[in-house]
Amino acid sequence: MARPIWTGTLSFGLLNIPVKLMTGERRVDLHFRMLDSRNKAPIRYERVNEETGEEVPWKEIVKAFEYDKGSYVVIEEADIAAAAPDHKETVDIDTFVDAASIGAEFYEKPYVLEPGKKAEKGYVLLREVLKRTGMVGVGRVVIRTREYLAAVVPQDDALMLMILRYAQELVDPSDYKLPEGGMAKWKISAREVEMAEQLIKSMSGEWKPDSYKDDFRQRLHKVIEQRVKSKKVVRGKPSDETKLPENAATNVIDFAELLKRSLEKKGGQGAGKRAAKKAPAKKTAKAAKKRTRKSA
Secondary structure (H helix, E strand, O other): OOOOOEEEEEEEOOEEEEEEEEEOOOOOOOOOOOEOOOOOOEOOOOOEOOOOOOEOOHHHOOEEEEEEOOEEEEEOHHHHHHHOOOOOOEEEEEEEEEHHHOOHHHEEEEEEEEEOOOOHHHHHHHHHHHHHHOEEEEEEEEEOOEEEEEEEEEEOOEEEEEEEOOHHHOOOHHHOOOOOOOOOOOOOOHHHHHHHHHHHHHOOOOOOHHHOOOHHHHHHHHHHHHHHOOOOOOOOOOOOOOOOOOOOOHHHOOHHHHHHHHHHHOOOOOHHHHHHHHOOHHHHHHHHHHHHHHHO
């Protein structure tokens, strides 16, 4: 069974939902090793000093940034650690946006958020409200040592964490030579439009991703199987699944109360205002913090 990448929390407002971050894709690429054709020995890649031609041991290698051709500035491990984000093992949702407002070009890599023990109620609450409103949560997440922009998206019974590309990572299509103007400029006739529409309609169907197979990989895999069918395959023993810390209080949290506090904190209307009449802002904030600590 798949191991979680990390175990932490999904947070928005004052609500914290224990979750496990699970991979959402399966790599099926075939990986090849390079061999010497003369004796079929694997080719080894060595780390060689360009000036001396000698191999450099790992302990002597440092990271550096080439700020100019042939000019480098060395970056120490302490520098990288100091620049690393503090909020690890947390998905911090900053804002909620219309799902349709995020273009397909921004989506990069999928993960699955699996609820922690006793965290199902908060998980379902967020999932169903996102479905009803057509919104997705946008925020930041740290995976290993790097911080990413991400969107929390409902899909069937799951909350998906979709890694997003930053705008600066995308190439503006206008940078390329594209045909401008509409049909009139390119002298496309009404008959041509009608025929194209008919063709598209005749080829239309439902999206069934399972019906598309990587035929090239399958054919190549058969060739490999035929060549190794006489050899034994050794499989390693599966490792134990990472145990998720229990959170007995999660399902008994007063979500309505936390939502009121969150609305109050954000200057919300309605329920937030009614909650403000019952208790001063400082006291309600302290009470919310206590509940959040209990649920963590």
